[in-house]
Amino acid sequence: MQTSILNSFAFLHDNLDRLASAVIPLWHPLGFVSCVIDESPEKYVTRVHFWPPGERRVKNPDWPIHTHSYALRSLVLSGAVRDLQYRIETGDQWCIYTVNYYEGGSEIVRTSEKVNAVPEVDEIRHAGAKYEVPRGIFHQTQVPPDQAAVTVVSLSNHGPDTPKVLGTEQAEKYPYDRIQFEPNVFWNAVREAVECHLTNRCR
Template identity: 35%
Template sequence: MLPSAGQSSLTPGAFTMYSELFDAIERGAGGWVADWARTALGEVVSGVRPVAAVSHPLGFLCVPVYRGGDDGVCVHLWEPGRGQAPLTTSPTHCHSWDLVSWVLLGGLRNRTIQVEDGADATHRVFQVRSDPDGDTIEATDRLVRARVTATTEHHAGERYSLPAGIFHETVIPDTEPLVATVALGNSRPGTADLSLGGLRTSDHRVTRHHCDRATTVAAATTILNALTDHHVPG
């Protein structure tokens, strides 16, 4: 049974955080997920949870909230002027972890990409090896063609998921001034983080920009204010 908004298990850092959020998202309990986000982000603002947002190369700010073994929970924010780290490959990538996400605010599109080996290649496959300071982007010998096979739209109050190993792109429509999601990741053994890049792109290193406290608090406050101003479905 899911706890109510007033119970202590909403406190970020509880060992059941991932499973409780997963269950809430699967049940469509949007109000519960929004209450959790308010609590988590409020602790970021107050300093109870001393985390630093990360400017992600895919165009969003990631506020890491929880990591326990193979499980992780983050809040992602897309907003003009935020999270604009340079992208050295392409937006097409696949995770080494299963994604389950809940859209808190705004809407986004997910494009599923099929990659095919053979002649007339348009991209090289790169393996991404991440550590706390950044990403090592390693070129592989695999050359592929890429094409969009499906596009789905997801709006505030909706769940979406993506298994590990599926190439995709996240697209934020120009009409969306602010998009925020709760993202759950569960690592899958034997899979790798991959990205598509240029045919002639070589190995390189990308440093993740860890935001200062003021920028982190500003991002968390932006989401909190938007959650207050907008009705949260579910």
């Protein structure tokens, strides 16, 4: 099942007050703040991502290149993000880790597979831009630490593969507990980003 990213934005806009009073944002292992605002198991997930200015809380070790078991569609509401997508080739540059989820967190577990990652997409996506990352494609999203950005993301077209992360050959597994982010700061930034998108002030 595929969902429109514009429908995802409409859901955020129409339910903003209710979401702000009920949904708690969490730090994501990749260093930004993530908040699930709508989901249907095995069908779609809608999230809002926020990169707060001056702060990134990445997992240790910091390995940002990863895949999703969903197709990803993103709409940049404010700020700008760097969209990097990679082609995988035979090689020994990276080890592949699989992602396992449990209540309250996740862990990555090393496999025996090694690969090289070659950038195929390297684009700056400014406010107002929509872009996609196909299911199973290794990618990362960058925002400079001194800058802020807000995106709404739709994950749909779910597949059977577990998400993967590229890392170096170190320990066999790494856990990550997801920590709450200050809701008022998050939702104030989201409200401002929604207003910016509607008025085109952020473009």
